[in-house]
Amino acid sequence: MKEPVMLTALDLDYQGQGVCRYQEKVVFVKGMLKGETGLVRITKDKKTYFIGELINLKTTSMLRVNVDNPDDLHYAPLLHLNVQSQLDWQQKITEETFRKIAKMDVSIDPILCDNRDRHYRNKVTLHVAKLDTLKMGVFEPGSNRLYPVKHMVLASDPIQKVILKLNEIFKMVQLQDDTLKHITLRSFQQKVMLIFGTTKPEWSEKDIFLSHLSLPIISSIYQNILDNDYENMGKTSILLFGDETLEVNLGNLKFSLKPQAFFQINTPIALRMYEKVKSLIKGKVVIDAYAGMASIGQFISDRVDRVYAIESNHEAILSAEIALEENRIRNVQLIESDVSLAIERYLPLADTIVFDPPRSGLDDHTKQLLLTHLVPEIIYVSCDLKSLVRDINMLKAHYRVTSVTPVKMFYHTIETETIVRLEKM
Numbered sequence: 001m002k003e004p005v006m007l008t009a010l011d012l013d014y015q016g017q018g019v020c021r022y023q024e025k026v027v028f029v030k031g032m033l034k035g036e037t038g039l040v041r042i043t044k045d046k047k048t049y050f051i052g053e054l055i056n057l058k059t060t061s062m063l064r065v066n067v068d069n070p071d072d073l074h075y076a077p078l079l080h081l082n083v084q085s086q087l088d089w090q091q092k093i094t095e096e097t098f099r100k101i102a103k104m105d106v107s108i109d110p111i112l113c114d115n116r117d118r119h120y121r122n123k124v125t126l127h128v129a130k131l132d133t134l135k136m137g138v139f140e141p142g143s144n145r146l147y148p149v150k151h152m153v154l155a156s157d158p159i160q161k162v163i164l165k166l167n168e169i170f171k172m173v174q175l176q177d178d179t180l181k182h183i184t185l186r187s188f189q190q191k192v193m194l195i196f197g198t199t200k201p202e203w204s205e206k207d208i209f210l211s212h213l214s215l216p217i218i219s220s221i222y223q224n225i226l227d228n229d230y231e232n233m234g235k236t237s238i239l240l241f242g243d244e245t246l247e248v249n250l251g252n253l254k255f256s257l258k259p260q261a262f263f264q265i266n267t268p269i270a271l272r273m274y275e276k277v278k279s280l281i282k283g284k285v286v287i288d289a290y291a292g293m294a295s296i297g298q299f300i301s302d303r304v305d306r307v308y309a310i311e312s313n314h315e316a317i318l319s320a321e322i323a324l325e326e327n328r329i330r331n332v333q334l335i336e337s338d339v340s341l342a343i344e345r346y347l348p349l350a351d352t353i354v355f356d357p358p359r360s361g362l363d364d365h366t367k368q369l370l371l372t373h374l375v376p377e378i379i380y381v382s383c384d385l386k387s388l389v390r391d392i393n394m395l396k397a398h399y400r401v402t403s404v405t406p407v408k409m410f411y412h413t414i415e416t417e418t419i420v421r422l423e424k425m
């Protein structure tokens with residue numbers, strides 16, 4: 001459709017897009033907030049809905065805040081919405097998702113949040129693509145167009161310093177070797193672990209980076225060999241410089257992170273989330289499933305008799321072993337396995353199971369088992385509302401939801417984190 005049309009957004013959907021109506025169909029428009037009117041070009045007709053592109057706004061919402069660099073919206077798509085409205089939006093989409101997918105009216109607890117909405121990310125992955133020379137930036141979700149990143153408002157200060165340095169290198173040297181695909185930066189306090197993701201071990205421009213990256217805040221540099229095109233991290237990591245691990249603290253606990261070990265990206269909020277999980281648990285023998293470095297298992301270990309922590313990533317298990325030793329925790333047993341393979345053996349031993357799966361949620365085998373071997377209590381921590389509610393929809397025949405707590409882990413983005421407690425009926 002060539003001629004732009006004037007539309008008003010009636011709502012803000014779960015992907016942070018304005019929801020308008022045109023010719024009896026819904027139009028999703030990125031960048032529009034509820035109540036705003038603007039000139040929109042319909043770019044795609046998808047049978048049941050349209051996709052529109054905002055040309056300009058005629059009226060703006062009181063909830064809108066000024067964004068200095070519009071390119072930041074590619075990785076922080078809610079940056080133009082004030083923070084209180086982001087919290088309200090997350091509460092609302094949590095309630096709606098339960099209603100739409102599971103046909104459940106649940107009462108939602110107040111969202112767990114703090115007042116640090118910028119520079120909170122302790123981990124950032126930037127992508128590298130070859131244009132005339134190599135460029136470093138972010139991809140717009142769902143596209144392979146790279147937007148160069150100079151300053152990242154969500155990244156921690158030390159990560160930001162290293163991004164600036166990397167930009168200088170990209171500008172100074174006309175890099176050509178597209179073996180380099182990703183750059184991941186992890187930080188804690190003033191230390192940064194830098195991980196170059198390459199398609200193969202031979203990488204001709206490695207020494208250029210090593211000779212220019214002499215910042216005191218960089219405590220380690222790794223090269224990680226990618227196993228495929230769609231994951232940011234492969235199984236093999238080669239230490240090029242510095243310490244093997246990045247030392248981090250979570251409350252009184254210490255962890256030594258290896259490049260692939262999962263760690264929550266917003267440390268103060270993660271601490272509040274773990275405190276909440278701990279306060280919900282009533283059982284004494286707990287399975288920590290999808291355990292990472294068994295951070296939840298270790299955090300709750302002083303309140304329970306025994307924890308079985310199940311995790312499939314070998315580096316995460318190695319990091320967990322070191323942490324258990326350092327933290328002098330004796331009642332957490334690590335099980336290196338896929339959850340779907342180990343769950344059958346451990347489920348009959350436990351009275352609580354904590355799930356914290358990746359975005360895809362629980363596998364069918366695990367869900368079937370939960371319906372035949374009823375466990376008294378399930379705490380489900382999830383970074384994906386849809387898979388969480390889809391799984392609860394299946395479990396609701398035998399479990400009742402007793403609390404739902406949204407967590408503001410990812411300010412200015414459409415990512416959500418939620419804790420749900422279920423108990424056997």
Ligand SMILES: C[S@@+](CC[C@H](N)C(=O)[O-])C[C@H]1O[C@@H](n2cnc3c(N)ncnc32)[C@H](O)[C@@H]1O
Pocket residue numbers: 261262263264290291292293294295296310311312313316337338339340356357358383
């Ligand atoms: C969202 S993280 C949660 C980690 C941990 N609970 C925390 O708070 O740090 C999910 C973890 O599940 C692991 N994982 C993914 N698929 C798995 C599977 N099928 N079986 C066991 N672990 C898995 C990942 O390696 C990752 O460490």
